[in-house]
Amino acid sequence: MRKYFLTTCMSLLISAACTTFETPLTQGDPAAVVAYGYTPLDPLPINLKIPMNYRPTNQDLLDMMPDETMRLGIGTLSASGAVSFGPASAGYAGNSYVVVLDYTKCTTSQIGLQRVEVDGKAVYSLARFALDAPAPNVILPVYVGVGLRLTATITIMEGSVELSNLLALGAAVEAKRASGTLVIQTLGLSGEGISTAIPIPSELNETTIQNALMAMGAVKAKTYDQKTLVTPRVVGFYNSVGGGKDAVNGLISCLLEEPIPVELPLRPMLQDESGPIGERPPPDENNQ
Numbered sequence: 001m002r003k004y005f006l007t008t009c010m011s012l013l014i015s016a017a018c019t020t021f022e023t024p025l026t027q028g029d030p031a032a033v034v035a036y037g038y039t040p041l042d043p044l045p046i047n048l049k050i051p052m053n054y055r056p057t058n059q060d061l062l063d064m065m066p067d068e069t070m071r072l073g074i075g076t077l078s079a080s081g082a083v084s085f086g087p088a089s090a091g092y093a094g095n096s097y098v099v100v101l102d103y104t105k106c107t108t109s110q111i112g113l114q115r116v117e118v119d120g121k122a123v124y125s126l127a128r129f130a131l132d133a134p135a136p137n138v139i140l141p142v143y144v145g146v147g148l149r150l151t152a153t154i155t156i157m158e159g160s161v162e163l164s165n166l167l168a169l170g171a172a173v174e175a176k177r178a179s180g181t182l183v184i185q186t187l188g189l190s191g192e193g194i195s196t197a198i199p200i201p202s203e204l205n206e207t208t209i210q211n212a213l214m215a216m217g218a219v220k221a222k223t224y225d226q227k228t229l230v231t232p233r234v235v236g237f238y239n240s241v242g243g244g245k246d247a248v249n250g251l252i253s254c255l256l257e258e259p260i261p262v263e264l265p266l267r268p269m270l271q272d273e274s275g276p277i278g279e280r281p282p283p284d285e286n287n288q
Contacts, residue, residue, distance in 0.1 A: 015281075018187070036240065037073075037239060038071050038073050039073065039248060040071070040073045040100045040149065040233060040236040043233035043234065044233060044252065044255050044256060045234070046144055046232055046234060046261075047259040048264060049233065056264055058225075058228065058230045060264065061229060061230045061232060062105065064107060064232070064262075065107045065108060065144070065145045065146065065232065067104075068105050069106065071102045072099070072102075073098075073101075073102070073162060074097060074100075074163050075097060075098040076097060076098075077097060078203045087182055089163060090160050090161065091154065091156060091158075092156055092160050093158055094157075096155040096156075097154055097156070098154075099151070100151050101151075101189070102147060102148075102149050102235065103147045103148050103149075103220065104236075106145025106146070106235065107144050108142070108144075108262050109141075109142045109143075109262060111140045111254075111260070112138070112139060112140075113136050113138060113139070113241065113268055115137050135230075138240070138242075140238065140241065141238040142234055143234070143235050143236045143257075144232050144262055145230070146187055146188035146189050146223070146230055146233065147186075147188070147189070148184070148186055148198075149184070149185045149187055149235075150166070150183070150184055150209075150212050150213075151184075151185065152181070152182050152204060153180050154169055154173070154178050154179070155178060156172075156177070156178050157179065158176075158177055161177070163256070167182040167206055167209060170206035170210070173204050173205055174206060181203075181204055182201040183201075184212050184215060186198065188231045189223065189229070189230065190223075190228070193227055194228060196217060199212060228244065232262065234255055234260060
């Protein structure tokens with residue numbers, strides 16, 4: 001059984017340290033309504049464990065990410081600019097929202113958290129592997145992968161809009177019932193073929209959203225291209241503890257200070273001295 005030791009992450013008290021984050025004492029706390037569920041993150045680095053003298057190919061990196069998913073995150077944008085993601089489905093006049101659509105090829109890693117009581121409140125701190133210490137009592141799923149992200153930031157000026165329907169968002173903007181912007185971002189993918197596949201959105205409307213959705217298909221097709229540079233990143237996590245923006249900021253700080261270790265699984269292969277390490281030799285036609 002793995003054991004862990006507890007490292008408390010301090011926020012605003014010690015520079016360059018991680019951030020502890022509080023969670024509501026009850027699930028019905030209003031502060032928690034938009035705190036649970038899938039939370040997208042700007043791509044964060046990982047600590048990829050590669051054996052010495054081994055140069056992985058794109059296929060090696062993609063094979064370690066067996067899941068392909070489309071995730072939709074809907075966040076409420078506060079007056080201070082903070083975003084809290086949660087189960088919102090409709091937007092109403094006078095409010096601003098962030099809608100994030102992720103296509104990712106990913107794997108699921110995890111972070112252990114230890115719950116402690118501080119001044120009568122529940123506080124979760126990051127726990128790391130160790131030989132002697134209590135095991136974490138909360139496991140937070142973290143998604144490591146590559147892909148493409150569409151982010152629509154929208155302000156509703158009249159009536160209501162279905163936030164889970166990107167085309168409806170574009171139609172609302174064209175009808176002057178809302179205003180907003182559209183951002184298209186790659187996650188751990190780069191290269192000439194990727195750059196040319198991404199459109200430049202001049203505004204948010206039905207056409208630019210359709211073009212962005214088509215770009216997702218183009219990027220997916222280019223993922224396995226040998227000219228594409230594949231760099232696995234942390235792209236999001238499933239927030240099961242609540243805590244709103246403090247939870248997200250705390251997790252980001254910890255992930256930046258100590259990136260998640262991810263082992264590269266090696267497949268049996270021959271090493272051809274005339275070819276790059278990590279590449280399979282061509283099949284033997286005599287054995288086919």
